[in-house]
Amino acid sequence: MTSFDAAIFSTHSSIKSGELDIAGVLATQLAADYGTPLFVVDESDFKARAKGWNNALNSAFGVSDGMVYYAAKSFVCKEIARWVSETGIGLDVCTGGEMAVAIAAGFPMDRVELHGNNKSEKEIRTAIEVGIGTIVVDSFHEIERVSRIAAELGKVQKVYIRVTPGVEAHTHEFISTAHEDVKFGFSIASGAAWTAIQEIRKSSSLNLAGLHSHIGSQIFASEGFAAAAVKVIAVLAKYRDAFGSELPELDLGGGYGIAYIPGEITLDPTVVMSELAAVVKRECAAAKIAVPKISIEPGRAIVGPTTTTLYTVGTTKDVALDNGATRRYVAVDGGMSDNIRPALYGAEYLAIIANRSSTATQINCRVVGKHCESGDIIIREIQLAQDLVPGDLLAIPATGAYGRSMASNYNHLTRPAVIAVKDGKARLIVRRETETDLLALEL
């Protein structure tokens, strides 16, 4: 039985007289005013989650200067960057493009951190010129580049070293980042991380402030985070033994899991942070080093649950299966161009009819898009009301992270608009692309 699930939809979503209401605005009204497909962000929910992680981090570690960097890659636009800025937390960017959004939004650059395993000289130069807080270095080539460019600009750049602690995170291979055989970071086990530390210490234009570890995304097992912290703190202890001083900061990355389908849970920041703090404090005490200033980088856990995608059903088609059963293909007006996660990672989603209630029998359905691929599936298997017809609205919750941000123009579809809703009011924050936008690139 598929129905509205408050644990998956954004905090201010509910069913009002059979219709989905998001922060006081009916889904039917949003679809009528802005068209579909549409990304609808629950603004207060976003800010509450951002603050929630910040408060949880600080109270678990008993400090006031812990740093949450919102991972821009999960979804960013100027308005979101302003919300992040207002909340007082930082921003983690990975490319010149994401940095450009931060700059355009007037984001305080000292609260920005630059990631990426292959930053260009131009990206590095821009970052240092605009006074970016931290650059997380990811290769020996990059140590040379950041050191040289900072020297040219007459600056001393604060850096972290990204290390791979050799932890197998229990998540999809493509979003698992801390085992040995990955493109990211410097391996602790092979000694590369230690060599990187020595290289950076030789440079007078680099200020090594700490280490960084990010084990992957959509992770639920706290052992993964704990195991990584243990490995990284061992390096901090070795650093103190070798150099007689302590690295003051430690960034433990993001990756906190959220609920997509009934039965799953969204990790509670208070629980996750207190577990992490316990491990970090224990390990630091054992190594007799001070607990460093901790930062984390949640993306999905802040924006993921806040956003719902609205689609309009265009066609339905019944197909006979080998086992004699029937599957109804429900085709919507978007697909893999606005949500690639099912095709890329086998991700699962929930959908409900958003424009009315139905007491009809629920039947075996597959929700697909309008692209020219059989793999253009949004939900492989779901029970939906038999009386679902073209023109009905489908709402898919928890699409805030890696939805719009991974959107493409495949088949020359135009990327959907993003709407913020709050206290009964809706406003456009990213307009829908038009075919004129697409053609404007052509010479």
Ligand SMILES: *Cc1c(COP(=O)(O)O)cnc(C)c1O
């Ligand atoms: C992707 C990424 C994040 C954010 O991951 P979430 O699963 O969205 O929390 C944080 N830090 C780094 C380095 C990343 O690559």
